Amino acid sequence: MGILDNKKALVVGVASNRSIAWAIAEALHREGAELAFTYQNEKLKKRVDKIAEATGSSLVLPCDVSSDEQIEQVFDAIGQNWDGLDIIIHSVGFAPRELLQGNYVDSVTREGFLTALDISAYSFVALAKGGRELMKGRNGSLLTLSYLGAVRAMDNYNVMGVAKAALEANVRYMAHSLGPEGTRVNAISAGPIKTLAASGIGNFKKMLDHVEAKAPLRRSVTQEDVANAATFLSSDWARGITGEIMYVDAGYNIMGMTDLIE
Ligand code: NAD
Ligand code: 0WE
Numbered sequence: 001m002g003i004l005d006n007k008k009a010l011v012v013g014v015a016s017n018r019s020i021a022w023a024i025a026e027a028l029h030r031e032g033a034e035l036a037f038t039y040q041n042e043k044l045k046k047r048v049d050k051i052a053e054a055t056g057s058s059l060v061l062p063c064d065v066s067s068d069e070q071i072e073q074v075f076d077a078i079g080q081n082w083d084g085l086d087i088i089i090h091s092v093g094f095a096p097r098e099l100l101q102g103n104y105v106d107s108v109t110r111e112g113f114l115t116a117l118d119i120s121a122y123s124f125v126a127l128a129k130g131g132r133e134l135m136k137g138r139n140g141s142l143l144t145l146s147y148l149g150a151v152r153a154m155d156n157y158n159v160m161g162v163a164k165a166a167l168e169a170n171v172r173y174m175a176h177s178l179g180p181e182g183t184r185v186n187a188i189s190a191g192p193i194k195t196l197a198a199s200g201i202g203n204f205k206k207m208l209d210h211v212e213a214k215a216p217l218r219r220s221v222t223q224e225d226v227a228n229a230a231t232f233l234s235s236d237w238a239r240g241i242t243g244e245i246m247y248v249d250a251g252y253n254i255m256g257m258t259d260l261i262e
Contacts, residue, residue: 002032013091023223038063175243191249216251
């Protein structure tokens with residue numbers, strides 16, 4: 001008996017075995033969900049095939065979220081294989097690398113801004129639109145991944161912070177829109193985790209050390225920490241929760257001034 005028995009879930013955002021989406025897929029599977037996956041491009045297909053095999057899934061579909069056509073094809077395929085859909089996990093973010101360093105106003109461009117907002121924020125509601133009919137009336141759950149840079153100014157996160165702010169507002173408007181049909185919409189705001197999306201980000205180790213020194217729990221979080229919270233939010237245990245941004249960050253976000261106690 002798992003808390004997701006009989007639920008069908010689509011997982012978007014696996015790029016490696018370190019992806020947050022990979023750990024979420026394992027946890028959803030452990031709790032009994034049946035899974036479908038998408039991959040961004042042919043280069044990543046092999047890795048997604050691996051997690052699909054490990055979780056007994058045979059639905060593995062191409063989806064670059066900048067393409068409405070590919071999104072439509074994903075839900076056509078799901079509709080042909082399943083009688084409905086209960087859960088969508090959106091674990092996708094992207095901004096051109098040059099924009100994720102240095103002075104925000106210097107590095108931001110119109111094109112980079114639009115790309116960041118398109119891939120990191122619009123794509124969540126695009127998936128909601130695509131899956132809407134399949135999810136209607138099933139106590140469905142949509143979940144995305146955010147970061148504290150949505151609500152605080154942070155070195156280097158720059159345009160991604162603006163995109164995450166739009167993503168978090170998207171969560172609230174989508175919750176308002178889809179609530180009447182029984183679909184919940186939430187986000188997890190995760191603390192920093194070493195994944196592909198974090199690789200090549202300067203000073204990432206420094207960020208982890210900082211969190212481990214300052215967070216109430218004196219540690220950083222793991223993919224599994226996020227995956228367990230994601231499983232809860234996707235389950236009927238969270239039936240009363242929608243429009244929420246849940247922090248899974250060892251408590252880092254609550255802190256103000258520290259280091260005054262002798
Ligand atoms: P990751 O690199 O494993 O995942 C990012 C995913 O985005 C990849 O699977 C990639 O294929 C996908 N993606 C990017 N552009 C795409 C496109 N055009 N179409 C389809 N897919 C596309 O890294 P991750 O850390 O697991 O990131 C997952 C989510 O978690 C992101 O939204 C990220 O912002 C968020 N997040 C990460 C951290 C962290 O520190 N790692 C912290 C908080 C939130
Ligand atoms: O959301 C993210 C990172 C998302 C991301 C990562 C990349 C790297 C490769 C978006 N776009 C790109 N583009 C690329 O070309 N995180 C929460 C992880 C992260 O990224 C940071 C962070 C943290 C934390 C960037 C600067 C500062 C902190």
